[in-house]
Amino acid sequence: MFERAYWPRWVWRVSLAVAIVWYPALIWLLGSPPAATLDFGLAFNSMAEHLLAGRFDVDPDAIGAEGFDVAGRTVSYFGIFCALLRVPLVLLPGFARTDVTWWSCLAAAWLATWFQLRAIGLVWTTQSPPRQSWLAAALLISVVLGGQHIQFLRPSIYQEPVNWAFAQAMAFVFLTMRGLTTARGFDRPTICWMATCAGLALLTRVSFGIGLYASFGLFLLARGQPRAWPAPACILLAFAVMTGIVNAGRWGSPFTFADFSRFDLSQDAAPDRLGRLAAYGVFNPARIWLGLNYYFFPVWTWIRSDGHVLFAETQATLMDAMELPPGSFFLTDPLLLGLAIAGAAAIRDRVRAALLLGLCAPPVLMLCAISMAHRYRMEFYPLLFLAALLGLAAPSRRTEPRRLFRAAIIGGVVIGIVASHVMAVLYARSPWGPGEFYLERYGLVGTYTRPPR
Numbered sequence: 001m002f003e004r005a006y007w008p009r010w011v012w013r014v015s016l017a018v019a020i021v022w023y024p025a026l027i028w029l030l031g032s033p034p035a036a037t038l039d040f041g042l043a044f045n046s047m048a049e050h051l052l053a054g055r056f057d058v059d060p061d062a063i064g065a066e067g068f069d070v071a072g073r074t075v076s077y078f079g080i081f082c083a084l085l086r087v088p089l090v091l092l093p094g095f096a097r098t099d100v101t102w103w104s105c106l107a108a109a110w111l112a113t114w115f116q117l118r119a120i121g122l123v124w125t126t127q128s129p130p131r132q133s134w135l136a137a138a139l140l141i142s143v144v145l146g147g148q149h150i151q152f153l154r155p156s157i158y159q160e161p162v163n164w165a166f167a168q169a170m171a172f173v174f175l176t177m178r179g180l181t182t183a184r185g186f187d188r189p190t191i192c193w194m195a196t197c198a199g200l201a202l203l204t205r206v207s208f209g210i211g212l213y214a215s216f217g218l219f220l221l222a223r224g225q226p227r228a229w230p231a232p233a234c235i236l237l238a239f240a241v242m243t244g245i246v247n248a249g250r251w252g253s254p255f256t257f258a259d260f261s262r263f264d265l266s267q268d269a270a271p272d273r274l275g276r277l278a279a280y281g282v283f284n285p286a287r288i289w290l291g292l293n294y295y296f297f298p299v300w301t302w303i304r305s306d307g308h309v310l311f312a313e314t315q316a317t318l319m320d321a322m323e324l325p326p327g328s329f330f331l332t333d334p335l336l337l338g339l340a341i342a343g344a345a346a347i348r349d350r351v352r353a354a355l356l357l358g359l360c361a362p363p364v365l366m367l368c369a370i371s372m373a374h375r376y377r378m379e380f381y382p383l384l385f386l387a388a389l390l391g392l393a394a395p396s397r398r399t400e401p402r403r404l405f406r407a408a409i410i411g412g413v414v415i416g417i418v419a420s421h422v423m424a425v426l427y428a429r430s431p432w433g434p435g436e437f438y439l440e441r442y443g444l445v446g447t448y449t450r451p452p453r
Contacts, residue, residue: 011140012117019113019144024106026421027153030428034102040064040157041099043076047083048090056249065269066157068250068262075250077258079243081204082160105155108163115170116143116385119177123393131401135392138335138409146416147332148381151374151423158432162375165201165208169382172197172212176219176355177389186223188231194219195232199239206243206257207362207379215358222354258282260370273320276370280318283368287318291367295377298326301435301444309436323373324435324447325426331419333384335412340384343391352390359383374427 028034046062057073067074085104090096117140124136143149152159175194179186198216202209213236220229244254251259260266260282266273280286290311293300300322302310309315315322329337347353362379366372401409429448431438438447 011137012121015117015140015144016114019110019149022145023109023149023153026150026424027102027106027155030153030424032102032155032428036102036155038099038101038156040066041101042097043157044078044083044086044101044160045090045096045098047076047078047080048086049096051080051083052087052090056246065265067264068259069264069267070251070259070262074264077250078157078161079165079202079204079206080246081164081200084203085164101157101160102155105153105160105163108160108167109149109153112163112167112170113144113149115167115174116148119170119174119385119389120392122174122177122181123389131405132392134401134406134409135339138413139339139388139392141413142333142335142416143385145420146413147329147336147420147423148378148385150417150420151327151332151427152378153424154427158373159375161205162208162378165205166378166381168197168201168204169208169212170385172201172215173382173386173389176386177393180352181393186228188228191220191228191232192235195235196239199235199242202239202243203246207365208382209243210365211359211362211379211382213358214361215355218354218358219351222350270320276318276320280370282370283365284318284370285368287369288367290314290318290322291369291372294322294372295367295380296328296330298328301326301439303439303443307440309439312436315434315436319370319372319434321371321373321434322436323371323433324430324438325374325423326435326444327374327377327423327426329377329380329384332416332423334416335409336384336388336416338412339388339391341387341391343387343389343394346391346394356383356387356390359386374423374430 024034032038040063043058043062043066046059050057050059056075058067058076060067060074063074063076067076082104086100089098089100120136120140120143124133124140128136152163172194175190175197178184179190179194184190194216198209198212201212216232216236220232247256248254250256260277261274263273266277290300293311300309300311300315301324304310304312344356347356359382363383366376366379369376426448431447442450
C-alpha cells in the first residue's frame with residue numbers, strides 16, 4: 001500500500017523517534033501519566049460491550065453528564081470507531097474495565113505523524129532544489145514539534161475521537177499526494193483506500209467524515225473516468241449505511257448524528273441551551289465572525305470595564321460555549337499558513353481545487369458551530385496541510401534561498417514550536433465548558449494561576 005519516501009533514511013528515523021519519545025513524555029510532564037484516571041474513561045469500553053450485544057446505548061454511569069436520554073436509554077453522540085478499537089480489550093477476561101484513553105490518544109497522534117512525514121517525503125526528494133528542501137525540512141519540524149500535535153496532547157474522551165479522525169484524514173492526504181506525485185497515480189487501490197479513510201472518519205467524527213466525503217466526491221467528479229467509480233462508491237456507501245444503522249439505533253433516524261435537545265447537560269444543568277438551540281440550531285452562519293475571532297484573533301477573552309467578556313451578550317445569545325484556552329493559528333502555525341496560501345494560489349487544475357474545496361467543509365462547520373473548543377482546531381489542519389504540501393510541491397523560479405528567506409523560515413518554525421508548547425501547557429490546565437465563567441471570575445491570568453480543584 002505505501003511507498004518508501006525518497007528523502008535520506010536518517011531524516012525519517014530521527015523525526016519519528018522524536019515523536020515517539022517526546023509525545024508521551026510531554027503528556028506525562030503536563031500532568032497525565034499513563035495510569036491516570038480520566039473522566040468518562042470507560043465510556044467507549046461500555047459502548048463496545050453494548051455493540052457486541054447488538055445495542056447502541058451506553059452505561060449511564062460510564063458516560064455521565066455527556067449522555068443523551070432517548071426513549072429511556074442513555075446514548076452518546078461520539079462515533080463508534082473508538083469503541084470498535086476496544087472490542088478486543090473487552091473480550092479479554094479482566095480487561096473490560098481498563099481505561100486505554102491515554103494510549104489511544106497517543107497512538108492516533110503517532111499514526112497521524114507517520115502519515116504526515118510520508119506525505120512530506122513524497123515532495124521532498126534528494127533531487128529537490130535548496131529552496132524546496134529548506135521549506136520541506138521546516139514543515140517537517142513544524143509537524144513533529146509544532147501546532148498539529150503538541151498543543152493537543154491532553155488525553156480525554158473529547159480529544160480521542162478528534163485524534164483518530166485526524167489520523168484518518170492524514171492518511172487520506174498522504175494517499176492524495178501519492179496519487180499526485182508518483183508514477184502510479186490514482187490507481188484503483190489508491191482511490192479505494194482514500195474512500196476507506198473517508199468512511200472510517202465518518203464512523204469516528206462526522207464533521208471530519210463530511211469533509212473527506214466531500215473532498216473525495218468532488219475529486220472523482222473533477223477527475224472524470226466514471227468507470228473507476230463503482231469500487232470506491234461501494235466503499236463509501238457501505239460506511240454510510242453502517243453510520244446510518246448506528247444513528248437509527250441511537251436516535252430513531254439514520255440521518256440524525258446528535259439530538260442536542262436530549263442532552264443531559266442541557267436538560268439538567270444548563271436549560272438555557274435548549275432555547276438557544278431552538279432559535280439558532282447547532283450550526284448557523286451568524287456565528288462565523290465569532291468563530292474567526294476564536295480561532296484566529298482571540299480578543300474574545302478581553303474583560304470589559306463592567307466585568308464581562310468582550311462579546312458577552314452575543315455569546316449568551318448564540319453560543320453554548322467558547323472554551324479555553326485562547327489561541328491563534330497565526331502563532332502556532334505561521335509556516336503552515338504561509339505554505340497553504342502559496343499552495344492555494346498555485347492551483348491551476350480542477351482536481352487539486354476540488355480536493356481542497358471539499359476539505360473546507362469541516363472548518364466552515366466549526367466556524368458556525370454552537371460550541372467552540374480548542375480541540376476543534378484540528379478540523380482545520382487537513383485543509384491547511386494538503387494546501388501546504390501543494391505549496392511545497394509548486395515549482396519556484398528561485399533555487400537558492402536568500403538569507404532573509406532563511407531567517408523568516410527559521411523564525412516561523414521557532415515561533416510555532418514555542419507557541420504550540422505554551423498552548424499545550426494552557427490546554428492541560430484549562431477547565432472544560434464556557435470560558436467566560438472563569439474569565440469573569442478570575443481573569444485570564446488568574447484562571448491559570450489559581451490552585452487546581
